[in-house]
Amino acid sequence: MYIDKLVESLGEEKVTQNKTELTRHSQDESMHSAVKPDVVCFPVTTEDVVEIMKIAQTFNIAVTPFGAGSGLEGQANPVNGGIVISTEGMNQIIEFRADDLAVTVQPGVTRLTLNKYINHYGMTFPIDPGADASIGGMAATNASGTTAVRYGSMTDQILKMTIVLADGTVVTTGTKAKKSSSGYHLNELFIGSEGTLGFITELTLTLHGIPEEIIFARCTFKTPSLCAEAAQSVLLSGINVRRMEFVDPNTIKRVNQYGGYTYPEKYSLFFEFAGMKQSVEEEAFFTEEIMRDLGCENWEAAKDSKDREELWKARHEMSYAFRHVQGYDAFSSDVCVPLSELPTMIHFATDLLSKHAIKGGIFGHVGDGNFHTMLAFKHGNQEERDIALKINDQVVDRALQVGGTCTGEHGVGLGKMDFQAKEHGNSLKIMKGIKQLVDPQGILNPGKIFK
């Protein structure tokens, strides 16, 4: 019935029950179970989304947004069936304002597509979660990644959004100005809300100049704690690194096999320095001094863009190197803790991994205190799966104990719901109140974030 209405309102080409499409929109890249929606819509405009919402509200149907499907916590899995709204057709760069260092895009534009477009003009959108995620999905999960140490998360890069609410009302949040003290800050409320408060149809983003010079470097240490301490020293020295990543030997071994690389299989730090020529050289020089003072085993730095590209390609493949092993399932923790707690946290996670007979590795964005404990287990082996889940619980519990968060960048989705009460305490009531206020029928991405 409601599907007929959707076809009537949007036209046949924007509404499908094709089985391949239903399957394609049944899950993201996480290990959370696939659930097929009843129908997939491909809106092109804000008005199309309004029509979908009005029908969904009338018939009380669940609406789950779907971007590039690269999420890691099941946010895009339509667990209650109903309508999936794909942003695939909302792929236009609406307005590029070079003089404002800003661009307005539809949510289905991916970060690589955007960068391909703006790189010609000497600009870059630097938030880099690894996957070629959609900008809408990145906003919905408050994504970040390897460059967060300098640029922060999506919440730091979004100026303005257009959002369709559950009742079909179109609102805008924020302005095109760089800062504001006017009214409540609704941008940040919707960023990271994973489609549970509204559907984002336009985003105005801050852009950055492509740095004049980039140097990358890597070094290794004897222990993971020494790596974490070294990373902390760099930040305390005020060196404005653009990337600073920790990787453990297990992960390097795995990615060497996966991608045919030959990186030393040791506790490693990978750096990127970016900016004006002299500044960058000065930063790399001082970082090397700090690393050597702290007893690094080696230091290699280079300006060659081919080597650099390979390094960050390998970094991005680390997660895939675990996830895409035949016969294995894998997932990762995503805790983020105060910097001072990072050495003992990484030590704690390393210990857990080596104590249990479980495949895994640790890597992450040590400049933010954010790291991933990758946990792999044989498909169908319940015992191994339980051990992996228990390790994850222990890592998260400890992160919360030391004042951190259960998710630094992946979002809550299905996988982090259990930790929300513990992390947020009383303020969870405010979150639930806001959800109830904006989506009283509970049709927007039901079954996510809140138990």
Added chain:
Amino acid sequence: MYIDKLVESLGEEKVTQNKTELTRHSQDESMHSAVKPDVVCFPVTTEDVVEIMKIAQTFNIAVTPFGAGSGLEGQANPVNGGIVISTEGMNQIIEFRADDLAVTVQPGVTRLTLNKYINHYGMTFPIDPGADASIGGMAATNASGTTAVRYGSMTDQILKMTIVLADGTVVTTGTKAKKSSSGYHLNELFIGSEGTLGFITELTLTLHGIPEEIIFARCTFKTPSLCAEAAQSVLLSGINVRRMEFVDPNTIKRVNQYGGYTYPEKYSLFFEFAGMKQSVEEEAFFTEEIMRDLGCENWEAAKDSKDREELWKARHEMSYAFRHVQGYDAFSSDVCVPLSELPTMIHFATDLLSKHAIKGGIFGHVGDGNFHTMLAFKHGNQEERDIALKINDQVVDRALQVGGTCTGEHGVGLGKMDFQAKEHGNSLKIMKGIKQLVDPQGILNPGKIFK
């Protein structure tokens, strides 16, 4: 009756109806009319604030928070009388975590007190609104100032807060980690909410290393538009200035008189570069090249800290130089617009000032697109006052037309309420819904932000 309860609950020394205190807590530094509260409370702990809130709720009494009283939009004026909660006694630095580059403070700590404490450890809290504002007040208004071009606003520097809600519930928002994708981002909802959603009793702030080297510089141009264009060029070049301020001749003339300075009375840009030695020299060098290419009349740069301190002291006094003239009232606009709109906006405001027989000047944070049109009029002269208000309206209207905001850093308070509907459109309904959700009786700072 409720005042007896306050005395009973908090003790006499924390509750006063002393006339001097009532007067001292009747208004901030704005031109908005003073209104005396019925009682002023001086809590010391979160628990004290809980007690006050419970009594206020029971007796349905307005509660207005009061920090250093340096606000510019009347946020601290208790327009409905009732209780003023002063943060004067909540002046403790609770926990300084050097390794995390973080500090937890009570809301009454002022930014200079905080900096005096942490500067010893090589760190700085860089948000600088000019006045020695309280950290709580700065959070409540999402303050920023001369360094926002590099560090953003308060919203970019706050990790975690403890907040007492209208019903006395204590909640925490955010975590001590640098980033999070967990649940809705309530930090940003409360930051800038001007005490209308809750009373902040603890704040964990991000700190920054004191830069190794600082260079300041200034230059002048023939027109205000040229200044704005020059500022834009600096940003497009990716130079990470720490301060970049525009000042018009009227303002320089006024502050020269006020503070006995001898700055050239021309359209001026003031710069601060800060970081590692070579980087800073490189930045200053390139900025000078850009300025000369664009036809600046002169360029003076220096590392001398005395000259630099005098310059920023003068910059901070610009507002006072207008506000503290015997027999005159003064206020300023606080619009913030996309960078590309800044040259025409400043030209527009300059034109309005010169067209009308009204004293005023223009200065502001051109790196953010945020500037102030200072408007002064003879006390009691209704005609002049009306002209000033009309100019303000025109400046704000134009800022909104070009995609900007009515207030970049001062907040809404009493002075920007009229522009909320126009700026926020439909999303104002969400804001009001949240206010109703969290403070159904409307006792928290009534009469502010919303009409």
